[in-house]
Amino acid sequence: MKDIKNITKNQIFWPITALLLVLLFNLFFTPGFFKVEVKDGHLFGSIIDIINRGSPLMLLSIGMTLVIATGGTDISVGSVIAISAAVAASLVGGEMIFVEGVQEYVTLVPMPIAILATLVVAVLLGLWNGTLIAKLGIQPIIATMILMVAGRGIAQLITAGQIITIYYKPYFFFGGGYLLGLPFAIFIVGIVLLIIMLLIKKTALGLFIQASGCNASASKYTGIYVDRIKLIVYTLSGLCAGIAGVLISSNIKSADANNAGLFIELDAILAVAMGGNSMTGGKFSIPASIVGALVIQSITTTIYSIGVPPEITLVVKAVVVIMICLLQSEEFRKLFANTSWLQRRNTLENKISN
């Protein structure tokens, strides 16, 4: 009995349950959902599709978990995606030229340099957010909102208001390629996850992040550089968004300053909320957020495959965010605890123990 209680108390239990529920729904209502075939030497099917499409979101949720753990938020990730996609596309860009009747792909700048430059830009954007929040003390929502709105403008200026199409085949590998039969994107997620997990589990960084989120001033008095922690966290979030931008632009083979990563910040925040992380900061679990991201991607794919108008998704997601936050709100719990059997059980238990 105690073991079961321990399992349900684990943070990752509920997101996995949610994921299983969504998958169970698909088992009954979406024919062929679990069919995985081998085509062109790699796996192919809805599940693989979820993993591939969900990769950018998983990356974002890694960064967003850390940011929310410090008690902040980052709503600029969508714009960072747009900017990094624009930078990558305009650097790789390339043209399709015909050499003796055969198509040849050329890149403007060598690809490793282009990607490095993109990631540097993303890190700088993250640093900018971090500086505004940690050094100038601006509320996270306003600081990142500045980049959210102005960022799309910057992306527009980089692409000169056009949608840049990429004509360079090796670049498509990141978002569309396969390694060992699995989408390459998931390997990138795995590598980023591994590095960040090592950082927070094997160094004191994770503890410091959690402490800053629980009580910033107490942490300061114990000697934690809360400012520096926040700076690191927002920079990591920027970097994750940058990598996501590369994946997205590679997947759709173009950079669209208006629509790349539009409304994705809600998905990222929702992934963190679904993972059972406290939205006010403190305790956090990145694997739980990753599962949360998978739940969201599964829901989105399910909505597409069962034929519900995709316009509804935004409404559903907004309602789910509110519901999860309500469940975390102590006042809301009290409202129900007063009338429910829970309290009666609690008082009974108290009586027995006394």
Next chain:
Amino acid sequence: MKTKFQTKFIPIFITFLLLMGLLAFGSLKYTGFFSLQNFFNLLIDNAFLLITAVGMTFVLITGGIDISIGAVIALVCMLSANLLQKGWNAFVVMVLMLVVGAVFGTGMGIFITKFKMQPFIVTLAGMFLARGLCYVVSIDTIIIDNPVYVAISQSRINIGTGFVSWSVVIALIVLAAAFYVLHFSKFGRRIYAIGGNEQSARLMGLPVDQTKILVYTLNGCCSALAGIVFSFYMLSGYGLHTVGLEMDAIAAAVIGGTLLTGGVGYVLGTLLGVLTQGSIQTLIMFEGTLSSWWTKIAVAALLCLFILIQRVFTLVKTKKAKPI
């Protein structure tokens, strides 16, 4: 007392100088910039921004934030376009839209105060909910061809050699009402008290929750009214109308001297903030070669600058206070 008066108004004074500088620069550089009508155009083009920025000023003074306003405006445009297309009476639609805005605002206010949820997460969810509802209504643009809306949109009120639109009149009435409420009513004093120190306000026995919910309701109404005015201006509903307007409104309030930490703010300052943004937009328009995206970037830069100025002033103040 005299020095206190001066430091309090320095940010607004800077804004005023900036506005005058921008207008003077435009007048010297471009022919046709210095005219009464060009100034009226500032008001005509930004009437909806002024209305929603006034609502935002109230929210910011209580120390809260609302980033759903752009989406609420889009939703109001979309809903009214849809209802008008179905042949509803124009005035019924307008009243209904105000109710929609009020309900939206009240709902968010209750979540924020009664359930102690953070304003940003509630209004963020509200923002996506409103945008999502827009898409549920329609994913395409809906044109408004209702005769009443078209008549209001095309009518002109002549003043001297220039003219203004009805939207400007509505915006100025809202501004005047907000000025009265904020500075001459019990409700206004409560708002300042809550923004100054919510704990003290509660201990003083002020109805904090009730006032805050009312402020969010008021802000919802302002967004809905701004949405109605915007639908006069655009004569269409579209799910991506006014994306990023929340930053413009917050920027207008902050440039006008409202502190993001709450407790300080003036609606007349917000008017200056709106006009400053409008003149930047007009300057970029007159220049002709620049992308309109520069407006957003310039406003963002200005917002950063003014937050920086505020920061410096509060730092100076706390340093002065310490020796005592």
